[in-house]
Amino acid sequence: MELLDKLTILADAAKYDAACTSSGARRGHVEGMIGSTSSSIAGCCHTFSADGRCVTLLKVLLSNDCVYDCKYCVNRRSNDVRRTSFTPKELAELTIGFYRRNYIEGLFLSSAVLGSPDRTTELMIRTLSLLRGEYRFNGYIHAKAIPGASPELVYQLGLLADRLSVNIELPSEASLKSLAPNKTKRAILAPMRQIRYGVAESKAELVKYRSAPRFAPAGQSTQLIVGASGESDRHILNLTESLYGQYRLKRVFYSAYVPVVENALLPSLDTKPPLLREHRLYQADWLLRFYGFRACELLDEAQPDFDPRLDPKCCWALRHPEFFPVEVNRADYETLLRVPGVGVVSAKRILVARRTGPLHADDLRKLGVVMKRAQYFLTCSGQLATPLRLSYAGVMANLMAIERAALPAAQFEQLSLFDRVG
Amino acid sequence: MAWREIIYQYDGSFDGLLSCIYESYTQKERPTAIVCDGDAEPCFFEVRTVATVRAHAERVSRSLRRLSPDVIPLLRRVHLTCLPNKEMAIYRFVAKLYREGPRYLTRLSDDAYQPLLRAVHQLSTEVEHLRGFLRFSVFDGMLGAEIEPKNRVLPLLRGHFCDRCYNETFFIYDRTHREALLYANGVSRIVPLESFEIAAPDAEEADYRRLWKRFYDTIAIPERENPKRRMSNMPKRYWGTMTEFQEESAEAPPAAEEARRFRGSGGRLGRGGGRLDHAATV
Ligand code: SF4
Numbered sequence: 001m002e003l004l005d006k007l008t009i010l011a012d013a014a015k016y017d018a019a020c021t022s023s024g025a026r027r028g029h030v031e032g033m034i035g036s037t038s039s040s041i042a043g044c045c046h047t048f049s050a051d052g053r054c055v056t057l058l059k060v061l062l063s064n065d066c067v068y069d070c071k072y073c074v075n076r077r078s079n080d081v082r083r084t085s086f087t088p089k090e091l092a093e094l095t096i097g098f099y100r101r102n103y104i105e106g107l108f109l110s111s112a113v114l115g116s117p118d119r120t121t122e123l124m125i126r127t128l129s130l131l132r133g134e135y136r137f138n139g140y141i142h143a144k145a146i147p148g149a150s151p152e153l154v155y156q157l158g159l160l161a162d163r164l165s166v167n168i169e170l171p172s173e174a175s176l177k178s179l180a181p182n183k184t185k186r187a188i189l190a191p192m193r194q195i196r197y198g199v200a201e202s203k204a205e206l207v208k209y210r211s212a213p214r215f216a217p218a219g220q221s222t223q224l225i226v227g228a229s230g231e232s233d234r235h236i237l238n239l240t241e242s243l244y245g246q247y248r249l250k251r252v253f254y255s256a257y258v259p260v261v262e263n264a265l266l267p268s269l270d271t272k273p274p275l276l277r278e279h280r281l282y283q284a285d286w287l288l289r290f291y292g293f294r295a296c297e298l299l300d301e302a303q304p305d306f307d308p309r310l311d312p313k314c315c316w317a318l319r320h321p322e323f324f325p326v327e328v329n330r331a332d333y334e335t336l337l338r339v340p341g342v343g344v345v346s347a348k349r350i351l352v353a354r355r356t357g358p359l360h361a362d363d364l365r366k367l368g369v370v371m372k373r374a375q376y377f378l379t380c381s382g383q384l385a386t387p388l389r390l391s392y393a394g395v396m397a398n399l400m401a402i403e404r405a406a407l408p409a410a411q412f413e414q415l416s417l418f419d420r421v422g
Numbered sequence: 423m424a425w426r427e428i429i430y431q432y433d434g435s436f437d438g439l440l441s442c443i444y445e446s447y448t449q450k451e452r453p454t455a456i457v458c459d460g461d462a463e464p465c466f467f468e469v470r471t472v473a474t475v476r477a478h479a480e481r482v483s484r485s486l487r488r489l490s491p492d493v494i495p496l497l498r499r500v501h502l503t504c505l506p507n508k509e510m511a512i513y514r515f516v517a518k519l520y521r522e523g524p525r526y527l528t529r530l531s532d533d534a535y536q537p538l539l540r541a542v543h544q545l546s547t548e549v550e551h552l553r554g555f556l557r558f559s560v561f562d563g564m565l566g567a568e569i570e571p572k573n574r575v576l577p578l579l580r581g582h583f584c585d586r587c588y589n590e591t592f593f594i595y596d597r598t599h600r601e602a603l604l605y606a607n608g609v610s611r612i613v614p615l616e617s618f619e620i621a622a623p624d625a626e627e628a629d630y631r632r633l634w635k636r637f638y639d640t641i642a643i644p645e646r647e648n649p650k651r652r653m654s655n656m657p658k659r660y661w662g663t664m665t666e667f668q669e670e671s672a673e674a675p676p677a678a679e680e681a682r683r684f685r686g687s688g689g690r691l692g693r694g695g696g697r698l699d700h701a702a703t704v
Pocket residue numbers: 066067068069070073074075076077111112113
């Protein structure tokens with residue numbers, strides 16, 4: 001098969017994986033090697049695909065020839081698709097060729113289960129060794145650990161990669177059982193635990209010896225599929241929180257399920273991917289990581305799913321009138337962050353700018369505060385930013401109108417769908 | 423300060439601009455405008471050419487550093503932006519800073535300060551974009567790229583690409599500002615280069631472009647298509663120099679000819695030892 005065909009098949013099979021960042025590893029240039037990862041701190045987008053997603057890495061499968069039969073997956077054994085695999089040399093050359101031309105920041109290597117988890121992992125190790133060794137590649141590598149692979153092999157993989165990840169995909173054991181019969185929660189969590197301790201150990205060693213082997217220096221991430229099975233947003237967000245806490249994950253990605261197969265257990269083929277729901281989960285994830293929110297503050301038993309019409313932060317604010325209005329000239333950083341329309345950057349700017357004197361509504365706009373949202377929740381030296389005090393319903397309606405205008409067309413369609421339902 | 427209608431003309435360098443500020447304070451006059459050599463339009467005002475004097479620039483620079491170590495780096499960046507009348511914007515900012523002292527630096531929303539911050543923010547965004555969106559082609563083992571930025575980004579892209587392409591030989595041509603960043607063997611230079619035409623791809627280069635285009639087209643999920651989001655993440659003005667948006671050329675004439683023409687024009691990228699030598703450097 002021609003390389004162009006292989007690339008088409010193996011990129012197509014990998015495209016549903018949302019994790020495509022290159023953040024967290026800093027490694028400068030090395031004499032005689034190709035590339036560095038120093039721009040990867042913030043993650044570097046090399047292009048955006050037609051769906052608007054950032055493309056950082058050459059994201060491909062090593063092989064799509066799977067022995068497993070996960071029901072939601074295009075590569076499952078029972079599906080009738082063309083099968084192929086890269087040779088280690090083909091993939092190494094492709095990576096180098098793309099990297100030198102500044103198309104990519106590195107390689108994202110995943111694979112279907114070719115024969116067995118161990119055999120697949122061995123092949124991945126061979127590919128990455130060739131790329132790091134003979135082809136002297138010093139750029140970013142993100143490798144997928146295959147659930148069920150033996151710990152020694154996962155360890156070797158982690159020495160070659162900057163980031164290792166295991167996709168949980170289905171957010172509960174029950175869904176796993178019904179939709180991914182060859183996988184178990186244990187087979188997924190075991191490598192995650194191994195990676196967590198491997199990374200910590202390697203860091204501790206590095207403090208002692210500079211030449212200690214580096215195990216996945218950029219940590220691990222995972223992906224959850226949203227909308228293939230019946231879990232609530234609350235269930236997913238609680239899982240996320242424990243993954244950040246217990247497993248020290250760097251990122252959790254969410255992937256709106258795109259129906260690829262007709263199956264009684266799955267949403268029908270004409271179901272639109274729940275993009276708006278995915279968007280809300282990413283917003284909430286952001287609030288957990290940078291805004292000091294806890295999952296239980298955002299959702300609870302009474303409200304297990306996000307309101308599609310408003311972002312999670314506005315929702316929280318509307319449910320907590322006792323917290324507002326916040327006085328910009330006195331509030332601390334954590335409090336400012338809770339105000340809709342105030343972000344990490346503008347909150348920090350407020351702290352600096354108010355040292356020279358009290359701030360007014362006009363200043364806030366220049367400091368980057370989105371006053372359209374923030375006006376209802378702030379006072380400047382005791383004065384409300386909007387002179388008239390609106391009712392709860394009024395504020396809600398205004399915020400929803402702003403939100404509606406900000407959403408992309410596809411998500412807007414989904415919103416009008418909600419409107420009709422109720 | 424006396425109000426005389428006077429226009430300063432300078433050589434466009436940052437030190438030149440600082441020399442203008444020095445001139446203004448020693449002559450006790452406030453310029454109406456500060457323009458680059460050759461940009462002054464005939465008018466009734468007096469036009470004075472202010473020479474770039476290293477010692478004068480250093481005096482101004484030292485006085486500003488005493489107020490805060492962040493000022494000079496900020497102003498250097500502003501000077502690279504496409505802010506209209508950036509020289510006078512810098513002048514007004516400096517005048518206010520001298521008058522009010524370091525406290526002025528916290529007044530982020532002041533009219534003489536905020537536009538500078540905004541311009542620098544846009545500059546940083548463009549630099550960040552181009553780190554990713556810039557596309558090299560391989561000619562004869564050497565990397566070459568063209569960009570069309572709004573701001574003068576080459577000085578800020580320099581560190582990144584010299585690190586990333588440490589063991590390569592490369593050039594980046596800025597069409598807007600007609601200058602090129604050249605790099606070989608650990609040495610880099612930014613040189614003015616009036617015109618430049620990039621070589622046509624050879625067979626291997628054409629193959630890689632085709633592979634990349636195919637990857638780009640394949641990686642999108644059709645059910646999630648979202649032109650608005652793509653456009654806001656990657657404005658159209660970058661597309662002109664990105665491989666994935668170019669029509670494939672039917673034929674692929676040899677690249678070497680054009681690449682060599684580059685070596686013979688602006689700067690020479692010597693083959694033996696990859697030596698760089700140019701008259702003007704930035
Ligand atoms: S293991 Fe399951 S999810 Fe992974 S490629 Fe095979 S069928 Fe798809």
